[in-house]
Amino acid sequence: MKLAYHSETDSLYIDLAEHPSVESREVSDGIVLDYDADGNLVGIDIDNASRKVQLGHLELSGLKGEITKRAG
DSSP states (O other): OEEEEETTTTEEEEEOOSSOOOEEEEEETTEEEEEOTTSOEEEEEEETHHHHSOTTOOOOOSOOSOOOOOOO
C-alpha cells in the first residue's frame, strides 16, 4: 500500500494494490474509488485532501512489513 500526497493539486492517493484500475466511481464530493477488472478496490483518490484528512499525522498500528518514507 502506498500513500502519495500531491501538494500542487492538494490531492492524496492511497494505492491499495498494484493492479491497474479500470473503473472509477465518485462516492462523495472529491472522493473517487478505483477498481480493477475483477471489481476489487485498488485505490482511493481524495481531492482537497488538506480539508478532508489530517495530513500532518500518520499512525500505523498492528501492521507488519517495511515502512519506507520518501521525500516529496
